[in-house]
């Protein structure tokens with residue numbers, strides 16, 4: 001079952017279409033990496049899921065039920081979120097901030113303790129939040145979101161500004177939560193920060209979904225470059241000139257976006273033109289490469 005589905009979710013501010021016709025599908029118990037450059041509409045989408053921003057068109061369904069004014073209260077009780085700056089009053093300690101959340105939501109002590117342990121903040125609760133590091137503030141924000149034991153957690157850029165150790169801690173936390181069945185939607189404008197934690201991805205550019213699906217589908221969607229090793233890459237490039245996008249890359253000729261059939265034809269043409277070929281290989285791709293291809297080229 002999908003925890004989040006949207007149909008044609010759309011938001012415009014005046015004449016500016018910020019989010020356009022999104023059909024999101026977020027499976028239960030996954031970490032869904034919601035990726036896109038700054039300004040692509042990630043925060044606006046998350047705010048619409050949480051009913052903080054009214055959609056211009058479209059529908060949001062959470063756990064099979066529509067999200068609207070009538071259901072909002074009940075729906076939000078099972079969603080934890082961290083949107084924009086981490087919450088918390090600086091002049092209070094972490095523990096005092098959590099007690100405020102506990103009281104306002106009518107939670108019991110054990111729920112708050114479990115949330116604190118999940119983010120490993122137990123030893124920092126007596127410190128004023130003003131003296132927390134950014135990583136500690138993010139973890140406190142996540143603890144506040146977790147205390148109600150949500151089935152869905154929506155986190156907007158939780159790794160923003162964290163050092164590598166802090167980022168790794170957040171990744172680990174997200175994986176642990178998903179392993180317990182919590183559905184986690186997490187946004188980032190930097191793929192590298194959540195790629196290892198996420199198993200599903202939605203990639204947004206200019207308010208539209210370029211891609212949505214599993215990690216395997218993502219790799220399959222972007223065809224990696226073919227590298228032709230040859231001592232005469234310039235000659236080889238001249239042979240193919242005008243037909244394909246080629247680039248000389250050290251001792252190789254790099255060709256983008258060709259399938260196996262075209263690769264075979266290219267090799268035959270090069271051999272026919274007398275270009276010596278030492279090897280032909282497809283480049284290993286990182287998710288970063290795939291992301292760049294999809295967002296820059298807009299191929300999907």
Ligand SMILES: Nc1ncnc2c1ncn2[C@@H]1O[C@H](COP(=O)(O)OP(=O)(O)OP(=O)(O)O)[C@@H](O)[C@H]1O
Nearest residue numbers: 013016018036037038039040041042043044045189
């Ligand atoms: N209340 C608003 N009024 C007018 N325009 C808005 C409003 N909120 C967002 N926008 C515009 O919508 C676009 C998308 O913003 P959004 O914050 O959703 O993007 P984002 O992908 O989350 O980017 P970032 O990573 O920078 O937060 C931007 O061009 C932004 O200026």
